[in-house]
Amino acid sequence: MLKLVKYLKGYIKESIIGPLFKLLEAIFELIVPLVMAKIIDVGIKNSDKAYILKMCGILVFLGVLGFICSITAQYFAAKAALGFSAALRRDLYKHINSFSYTELDKIGTSSLVVRLTGDVNQVQNGVNLILRLLLRSPFIVIGAVLMSFFINFKLTLIFVAVTILMSGIIYFIMSKSVPHYKRAQEKLDKITQITRENLIGARVIRAFYMEDDEIKNFEDMSGSLLKTQTYVGRISSLLNPATYLILNLGIVLILYFGAFSVNIGTITQGELIALINYATQIILALLALSQLIIAITRAQSSSIRINEVFEIAPSMKNGEGVAIKDDGVKIEFKNVSFSYSDTAEEALSGISFSINKNETIGIIGGTGSGKSTLVNLICRFYDANSGEILIDGVDIKKFSFSQLREKISLVPQKASVFSGTIRENVKFGKDYVSDEEILKALEIAQLAEFVDSKEEGLDFMVLQGGKNLSGGQRQRLTIARALVGNPEIIILDDASSALDYQTDAKLRKALKELKDKTIIIVSQRCATVKNADKILVLDDGKLVGAGRHEELLKNCAEYQEIAKLQLGEGVLGNA
């Protein structure tokens, strides 16, 4: 948890003042037994009522002071703790934001959500309690011990020995429980994952009547969490009893040895009572501390989980940004190979091709042939394992990510839209885009009619996942999104799979009218790529054909097969 201390930066003032005021409060509390002792030894023994009243007045005054100090301390502690957790969350999200899919897969979305909310919460509680109690308890203990030393050295020593023994036990208990709390959080991750999947795949799960299975699954995982919680609960339940037991034994010792001391006149009865009073205060303070220990233990295991996320370095480095060479070749692949993981087969092998500026390129191939992988590499979601990728004549790794994003716009295969208005979805971060540009993009994407038909127009609210739109409407929305902001390269990855032929044709026509854009269309449909300047044919990760439609009909067996099936036998004869 110490690694996370830096998030208190900015709240150093509060983190120091808070505990200090708690300290003051503790001081006032410590004076109380002294005053009481005085009341007994002087007031009662001398039957001095006035003295008693005066002393009680002091007690009330101390109480008020203590109250003010405490409130101040609570405020500063809360401010620091909340500020800490907000800063921590912010940085954590920023770090997660920099992840690519490979990193996200390492931990998984559900666990990340738990860590960002649940675990940060635990740490926040820990910090809050630490700031409120950490100085107070040890201080009271030290203060009480010091006061007791003044009364009688030997007796106090006994009590100190007992306290040290107790600390050892607390530490032992704590270290035993940290790994178990961590395990409990992991089980919480699993529960989150099951729930999340059931939300995303609700239709499929109901279609296959899997609800009962999923419920059983959830129940099993819950049961597992229960077991871990119970186990660690048994350990941490020992904390309080152990404290009580040992410390009270200390009082036994004080009474026993104290008796001897009073007998030989080393201390008075009143002083013995004060000693016992202090001992009781120490017990209470240490008890409060042991409550704190549990919160710290949980905070510790949560911190470990949070640090795990921080320790994952994003695998791809941002380039510094670079000037381009404009020789007309927009995108070039030189002998590029790639596989998603060390153990998987190569998704692409030895791919070489070049695309010129303002060309329209088609990419076609069977299922799993590597089309989307090619797109992933052009967008630099992954880095190639070997070979070179050049954009505008420059190695793609040299560009900064923001430069790349400005150049390249992607319409992904699986249409992802967000909860928000249509306007927000199309703009998606490009705040400088005007409503006119949005409407123009919607027109090209063949979605203008839909937006016009809605009363709210651009303010129409889209639900999470675009569930209130049809598949085709979602897809068109993502196309519009890719069109705004003037990208140089537009990639459409099977972007019309949910569109009927009519809409698809209109879309292609509208795209054709865009000037100064390099367009890459990945598709299954011959008709879609037929008129491209160049068509790349992929099969099983290899480039098996590159050229215009007519050339490929002559030279490329795979392309011939596709064309035959889709466009009819006659098309071969015409070539």
Next chain:
Amino acid sequence: MLKNKGTLTRLLEYAKPYRAYLILSFLFSVIFAAANLYTPIIIGDGVDLIVSAGNVDFESLKFVLFRFIAVILIMGVSQWLMGLCTNKVTYNTIKDIRFDVFCKLERVPIKYIDQNPHGDLLSRIINDAEQIQDGLLLGFSQLFSGIVTILATIGFMLKINFYITLVVVLLTPISLFVASFIAKSTYNMHKIQSKTRGELSGFVEEMITSQKVVKAFAYEQKAQERFDEINERLKKCGLAATFFSSTVNPSTRFVNGLVYTATGIAGALFAIAGRISVGQLSAFLTYANQYTKPFNEISGVIAELQSSFACAKRVFDTIDEKEEEKDPDNAITLNGENGKNQKTVNGNVEFKNVCFSYSKDTSLIENLNLKATKGQKIAIVGPTGSGKTTLINLLMRFYDVDSGQILVSDIPVKEIKKKSLRSSFGMVLQDTFLKSGTIRENIAFGKKDATMEEIIEAAKSAYAHSFIKRLPKGYDTVVCDEDENISVGEKQLIQIARVMLTKPKMLILDEATSSIDTITEIKIQKAFEKMMEGKTAFIAAHRLSTIKEADIILVMDKGKIIEQGSHEELLKKGGFYKKLYESQFETY
């Protein structure tokens, strides 16, 4: 406090099954509290034996000390056992609550899931439940020992001196009033805090799920800004909630201090008058401390519980959601199991005057009439948004019609058991969904006890076998929905394999082959045809290669069926369908 009586009662309902442990916890806390209270008496007795130099009764002291040791041993054991029991009750109660939320999510109408950010729903199961747990734990552990301590201390104090006890008893409840007052004011703050936490969860979950798009559009900056905005709000309302709740403790301790002082004055005066001994006074002071401490703790509990109640309300809101309509008592089962109320599927599907729309102001399907008989292949064609997926939502009863009737096997769907209705259709959806698990598990979705041979056979008919074999662990490869390693088309093949395995009586394909290349699609088509011989199928698609073979083509536009017929008939008609068909050859 009273405002949340309903929530409190419901929470206690959940704890009811474990009341045995609650009772045990109570018993142990009684023992603990009694022992704890006895301690000052013993100490007082001990002190009374140690009067002054030369005036110490060592013999009697020894017995006192033995008593003391016995008492603290009892204290330790009972406190530990009490902790165990409280844990048991609380952890089990929360487990049950989480379970109920999850079950409810499985049974609510799809509409609820579509309309609520997933992260917010998740927050209820993770964070809100956790908060309730912390509150209950604190509540149960403090409450019992607290009450017992209070009652017992009053008893002990009364034994020593009535008047001083009166002073104590009258003053201490002030702390409770203070606590309640603060608690009431903070409830709303906690409500806002829970809600904002849910909002943050929702935002984060949505962003991370679509991380690819976020990166593709360099949205990270904007996403960070939006995150920061919610984060700031969470900080502010968190500060308010945390701080004001924390004022309870100092306030009650101040009151305690006053009580202590008052006790001191009264006690000293009485001691001067010789009515009590110094030892008794010392005991009394200890009792006063003991007595006020539970009030302190209970006040703390009241404050903490505000947060728990706010969270509990959110959780109960979900649990209270209306479920999908339950099957009527005499609902019919459709798949040939022997027993009452079972009918065999005869392959007829009928829509009678069906009207439906997702929202009240836009109409989607109006007066749809359609009849399909056994063995017919019905293709549903039309521009996007014309209502194809909606028809399927209605057939599967993911949504219910606004008016009109749907009949399957000549029985109104509302009279058929949902489980039976849904499993008699084999469904492949437009959006792929893989559950985290192995590929084998994903294929065996609808038939848990399928053998490996059956699974491989199904995969082969879906033309998925070859790419699965090429994966590092083959059928045991672990996948999840977000996997990049498997292409979208391949995911669709796995979905198709699922259906091939279950061999359903009727088939629904919703653009199921949109991401698959034509060659593979045709092969799959042939596989489907074999499987579907004599069975009814609904296919929604754009791909005319899919549609040409259908018996009936329904052409939909804006929620209505505008043309019906076979491929040749519709071409001859020269209407909407013909235009659609010809756009395949448009030379653009």
